[in-house]
Amino acid sequence: MHCKRCAKCCLTSPPTLHKEDLSLIIEQKILKDKLLVLRKGEIIFDHFKQQYIVLKQELIKIVSTKLGCYFLKNQNCTIYEYRPIECKHFFCQNQQKILEIKDKNLLQRFDIINKNSAIGELISEHEQKCSLQLIKKLLNTKQYSKLEKIIEWDEYLRKSLKDKISIPDNLLNFYFGRPVKEIINNTSHLIIHL
Numbered sequence: 451m452h453c454k455r456c457a458k459c460c461l462t463s464p465p466t467l468h469k470e471d472l473s474l475i476i477e478q479k480i481l482k483d484k485l486l487v488l489r490k491g492e493i494i495f496d497h498f499k500q501q502y503i504v505l506k507q508e509l510i511k512i513v514s515t516k517l518g519c520y521f522l523k524n525q526n527c528t529i530y531e532y533r534p535i536e537c538k539h540f541f542c543q544n545q546q547k548i549l550e551i552k553d554k555n556l557l558q559r560f561d562i563i564n565k566n567s568a569i570g571e572l573i574s575e576h577e578q579k580c581s582l583q584l585i586k587k588l589l590n591t592k593q594y595s596k597l598e599k600i601i602e603w604d605e606y607l608r609k610s611l612k613d614k615i616s617i618p619d620n621l622l623n624f625y626f627g628r629p630v631k632e633i634i635n636n637t638s639h640l641i642i643h644l
């Protein structure tokens with residue numbers, strides 16, 4: 451049995467990047483604005499476990515479109531020769547190889563960004579002020595006015611960076627993850643219970 455390169459797997463969930471994929475970003479084979487950060491504490495659907503899970507650490511994933519992975523065009527991977535390690539290890543008929551690496555050596559934002567740079571410091575401040583742990587606590591205790599302030603600060607930060615230094619939305623979603631309002635709107639029912 452071998453992979454037929456039918457690309458069906460590329461339609462479901464784009465790969466999560468591992469430290470082995472760092473060179474793809476450094477060499478700009480994959481640009482940062484094609485990446486999405488899912489932050490620690492966010493709730494995602496795990497396609498392997500077929501259930502919702504709370505992230506124990508952040509994930510960096512290739513962004514998806516309505517048609518699956520961003521790099522899938524006309525049922526072909528446009529970066530096939532330098533596709534991420536998860537894509538190399540995935541085979542729908544035998545998941546042993548992908549399960550061996552799946553949660554190991556995951557790439558983190560501070561593997562890519564200098565923690566002491568201006569943007570690195572803003573990421574740390576954002577993590578501290580908008581952590582999912584804090585959001586969960588405020589949702590559970592119905593402290594909606596405090597939650598509103600977190601949403602406002604997150605929006606203010608993104609708008610300031612857009613207005614002052616023209617950082618596009620896609621890149622903001624790499625630096626700070628998805629907007630807090632979007633996370634709450636999409637998963638607040640799960641955040642409270644998981």
Ligand code: SF4
Nearest residue numbers: 453454456457459542
């Ligand atoms: S791993 Fe399976 S689903 Fe993915 S391209 Fe190969 S044959 Fe198709």
Ligand code: SF4
Nearest residue numbers: 460519521522527537
């Ligand atoms: S990077 Fe290529 S192989 Fe991997 S999911 Fe995307 S389209 Fe498929």
